[in-house]
Amino acid sequence: xxxxxxxxxxxxxxxxxxxxxxxxxxxxxxxxxxxxxxxxxxxxxxxxxxxxxxxxxxxxxxxxxxxxxxxxxxxxxxxxxxxxxxxxxxxxxxxxxxxxxxxxxxxxxxxxxxxxxxxxxxxxxxxxxxxxxxxxxxxxxxxxxxxxxxxxxxxxxxxxxxxxxxxxxxxxxxxxxxxxxxxxxxxxxxxxxxxxxxxxxxxxxxxxxxxxxxxxxxxxxxxxxxxxxxxxxxxxxxxxxxxxxxxxxxxxxxxxxxxxxxxxxxxxxxxxxxxxxxxxxxxxxxxxxxxxxxxxxxxxxxxxxxxxxxxxxxxxxxxxxxxxxxxxxxxxxxxxxxx
Amino acid sequence: xxxxxxxxxxxxxxxxxxxxxxxxxxxxxxxxxxxxxxxxxxxxxxxxxxxxxxxxxxxxxxxxxxxxxxxxxxxxxxxxxxxxxxxxxxxxxxxxxxxxxxxxxxxxxxxxxxxxxxxxxxxxxxxxxxxxxxxxxxxxxxxxxxxxxxxxxxxxxxxxxxxxxxxxxxxxxxxxxxxxxxxxxxxxxxxxxxxxxxxxxxxxxxxxxxxxxxxxxxxxxxxxxxxxxxxxxxxxxxxxxxxxxxxxxxxxxxxxxxxxxxxxxxxxxxxxxxxxxxxxxxxxxxxxxxxxxxxxxxxxxxxxxxxxxxxxxxxxxxxxxxxxxxxxxxxxxxxxxxx
DNA sequence: CTGAAAGCGCTTACAG
DNA sequence: CTGAAAGCGCTTACAG
Numbered sequence: 001x002x003x004x005x006x007x008x009x010x011x012x013x014x015x016x017x018x019x020x021x022x023x024x025x026x027x028x029x030x031x032x033x034x035x036x037x038x039x040x041x042x043x044x045x046x047x048x049x050x051x052x053x054x055x056x057x058x059x060x061x062x063x064x065x066x067x068x069x070x071x072x073x074x075x076x077x078x079x080x081x082x083x084x085x086x087x088x089x090x091x092x093x094x095x096x097x098x099x100x101x102x103x104x105x106x107x108x109x110x111x112x113x114x115x116x117x118x119x120x121x122x123x124x125x126x127x128x129x130x131x132x133x134x135x136x137x138x139x140x141x142x143x144x145x146x147x148x149x150x151x152x153x154x155x156x157x158x159x160x161x162x163x164x165x166x167x168x169x170x171x172x173x174x175x176x177x178x179x180x181x182x183x184x185x186x187x188x189x190x191x192x193x194x195x196x197x198x199x200x201x202x203x204x205x206x207x208x209x210x211x212x213x214x215x216x217x218x219x220x221x222x223x224x225x226x227x228x229x230x231x232x233x234x235x236x237x238x239x240x241x242x243x244x245x246x247x248x249x250x251x252x253x254x255x256x257x258x259x260x261x262x263x264x265x266x267x268x269x270x271x272x273x274x275x276x277x278x279x280x281x282x283x284x285x286x287x288x289x290x291x292x293x294x295x296x297x298x299x300x301x302x303x304x305x306x307x308x309x310x311x312x313x314x315x316x317x318x319x320x321x322x323x324x325x326x327x328x329x330x331x332x333x334x335x336x337x338x339x
Numbered sequence: 340x341x342x343x344x345x346x347x348x349x350x351x352x353x354x355x356x357x358x359x360x361x362x363x364x365x366x367x368x369x370x371x372x373x374x375x376x377x378x379x380x381x382x383x384x385x386x387x388x389x390x391x392x393x394x395x396x397x398x399x400x401x402x403x404x405x406x407x408x409x410x411x412x413x414x415x416x417x418x419x420x421x422x423x424x425x426x427x428x429x430x431x432x433x434x435x436x437x438x439x440x441x442x443x444x445x446x447x448x449x450x451x452x453x454x455x456x457x458x459x460x461x462x463x464x465x466x467x468x469x470x471x472x473x474x475x476x477x478x479x480x481x482x483x484x485x486x487x488x489x490x491x492x493x494x495x496x497x498x499x500x501x502x503x504x505x506x507x508x509x510x511x512x513x514x515x516x517x518x519x520x521x522x523x524x525x526x527x528x529x530x531x532x533x534x535x536x537x538x539x540x541x542x543x544x545x546x547x548x549x550x551x552x553x554x555x556x557x558x559x560x561x562x563x564x565x566x567x568x569x570x571x572x573x574x575x576x577x578x579x580x581x582x583x584x585x586x587x588x589x590x591x592x593x594x595x596x597x598x599x600x601x602x603x604x605x606x607x608x609x610x611x612x613x614x615x616x617x618x619x620x621x622x623x624x625x626x627x628x629x630x631x632x633x634x635x636x637x638x639x640x641x642x643x644x645x646x647x648x649x650x651x652x653x654x655x656x657x658x659x660x661x662x663x664x665x666x667x668x669x670x671x672x673x674x675x676x677x678x
Numbered sequence: 679c680t681g682a683a684a685g686c687g688c689t690t691a692c693a694g
Numbered sequence: 695c696t697g698a699a700a701g702c703g704c705t706t707a708c709a710g
Contacts, residue, residue: 003479003703005702005704006703006704007703007704015680016680016681016682017681017682017703017704018680018682018705018706019680019681020704022680022705024704025705029680030679030680031679031680034679034680046475046478048450048453048454048479049454049704050454050702051391051454051456051704052392052394052395052455052456052702052703052704053391053395053686053702053703053704053705054705055391055686056389056392056395056686056688056702056703056704056705057704057705057706058686058705059704059705063434071419071420072417072420074413077410077416081410081411084410084435084436088436088437088444093434093436093448093451093455094434094435094436095402095434095435096423096435097423097432098420098423098427112390112432114387115387115388115390116390116391117389117390117391139385140342224618253618253622256622257621260622278619279411279592280592280617280619280623282596283599283623284619284622284623284624285625285626286624344687344688345687345688346687346688354696354697355696355698356687356697356698357690357696357697358695358696360688360689360690363688364689368695368696369696370695373696388687389687389688390688391687391688392686392687392688392689393687393688394702395687395688395689395701395702395703396701396702397702398688398689
């Protein structure tokens with residue numbers, strides 16, 4: 001019950017606390033004999049260094065903060081798994097907080113992260129986040145890695161996916177299959193991910209000389225329900241699209257549900273391509289053609305960026321962009337055409 | 340850059356550090372005027388209390404440890420979301436670590452949790468965990484809430500789902516639909532969840548007078564791949580089953596894939612019921628009949644148990660069991676029969 | 679190579 | 695209601 005402290009170990013081993021500290025921290029300047037004695041004492045007493053005390057003395061922290069915007073979204077879950085994996089490989093732990101896309105909650109958690117004195121912060125900002133609202137973090141000198149979403153005017157390390165190219169590839173694929181009336185269910189343009197994917201859609205249509213029919217471009221809020229509602233709206237309109245490109249995983253699931261409920265066939269009545277692949281995309285009805293993001297790799301890379309920043313605090317800021325990959329299954333109609 | 344400390348605030352406000360501490364901690368014994376002055380100073384300086392220092396002084400911690408066994412499994416993700424939500428509602432943060440069903444990693448993270456002096460620990464143990472391996476945690480006096488899986492001989496607060504009844508209901512449903520050759524793809528019986536769900540399967544068959552055909556009972560390792568392999572094995576056997584009950588979500592996804600690849604129809608060629616509902620179960624091919632676990636509620640309840648334990652350290656240990664719910668969709672063939 | 683001592687930022691009896 | 699002071703468990707110059 002009574003916690004074992006460094007003092008207990010020192011007494012037990014008959015050395016000073018300084019020596020115990022050195023042994024515990026692998027300082028080479030300790031005589032082998034003393035080292036052994038201390039390690040035995042640690043073992044015998046079941047001593048575990050108190051990290052709170054260590055951090056108080058300004059030691060390099062071993063807790064990394066991860067602030068994500070939607071813990072229910074499989075995309076972020078996979079990112080989290082990558083972060084956790086890479087942190088573990090570097091003997092760090094992860095303090096995870098979920099803002100739920102709520103900026104008050106985000107502010108509260110940013111304060112928690114500062115109060116916990118995390119070694120660094122990997123951060124997926126909610127839509128309304130401004131560079132100004134992060135000054136506190138930057139002033140505190142906590143390394144900040146921005147993940148997935150950009151923030152206007154914020155100077156920091158940054159990691160994203162090439163959303164424009166990913167969306168472009170998906171829409172071009174549909175065009176190549178012969179579809180001409182291609183709708184998009186987009187995410188809010190307030191988010192960089194939303195506007196970039198929309199840009200890819202526009203670029204692909206324009207490059208093919210099809211032009212953009214603004215009535216086919218619907219903007220949702222990235223939640224499942226809005227994918228459901230907008231897909232319904234599109235398919236019930238006088239001139240429904242031949243194909244729909246949906247800008248994220250949750251909206252894609254909603255769109256699927258809506259199309260099923262309307263008893264329409266995919267891809268015969270309407271083709272579907274989603275942004276974000278999911279582990280179960282192949283078991284959906286029909287198997288989903290999707291733009292796969294390197295989610296796990298995003299998490300790993302974010303920690304990597306953080307470690308580099310910790311190692312070289314004054315290095316110039318980096319922006320790393322990872323590429324996506326189009327995975328063709330059945331919902332786009334590619335297999336149909338082939339027959 | 341230079342961190343603002345309590346001393347800075349005290350000087351700025353012209354009071355002692357003790358007074359600042361009282362204001363920050365909402366001690367009522369502070370004159371209103373001083374309180375205002377301190378709060379202004381906090382605001383002006385952008386002061387954030389250092390939690391590491393606070394914890395060092397033995398203050399009730401505000402970080403809660405969550406150690407789960409598989410961060411890739413949607414079940415635990417949803418639990419995590421529930422924990423996070425409830426923790427937030429009680430001004431606590433969550434330190435999440437993922438053992439990945441690896442006991443060395445689990446041991447390492449248990450040490451991390453102790454070293455971080457978490458206020459309490461919510462814990463999903465890996466299969467081989469013994470009560471003995473947790474003595475260190477118990478001796479450290481950290482409240483421990485065991486989640487989902489039991490550990491033989493461990494005295495602590497415990498939260499599970501009624502696995503026996505859940506599995507029983509699923510199998511009985513299949514029996515009621517007229518199936519007589521009902522297979523099960525079970526999880527390892529080393530886990531309480533695995534053995535309990537298998538128990539429910541046996542009980543239901545015996546209660547119906549069907550008896551258990553041991554050749555129809557396959558044991559996997561809860562991963563997707565084993566669901567795939569065992570479903571294949573079952574369907575390629577000389578006498579394939581009419582229905583399969585799969586004991587967890589990942590194996591269910593694997594079984595679905597195997598059945599699709601064999602070009603068999605669900606439920607016409609083989610009916611399927613899974614343990615664990617998933618947010619996308621309704622969009623699977625066909626929509627999946629599943630035993631729904633109250634995952635989010637499990638997370639919330641775990642934090643609740645922890646808070647009660649923190650409030651009453653000497654109360655007798657509690658075991659809370661939540662009930663499951665069978666969600667009937669199409670994969671079981673219920674709709675087919677109705678026609 | 680080793681130890682005594684100062685100090686990290688905070689809280690909490692103890693006086694007043 | 696307020697402040698001076700001790701101490702939480704650790705690390706790190708500084709002497710030796």
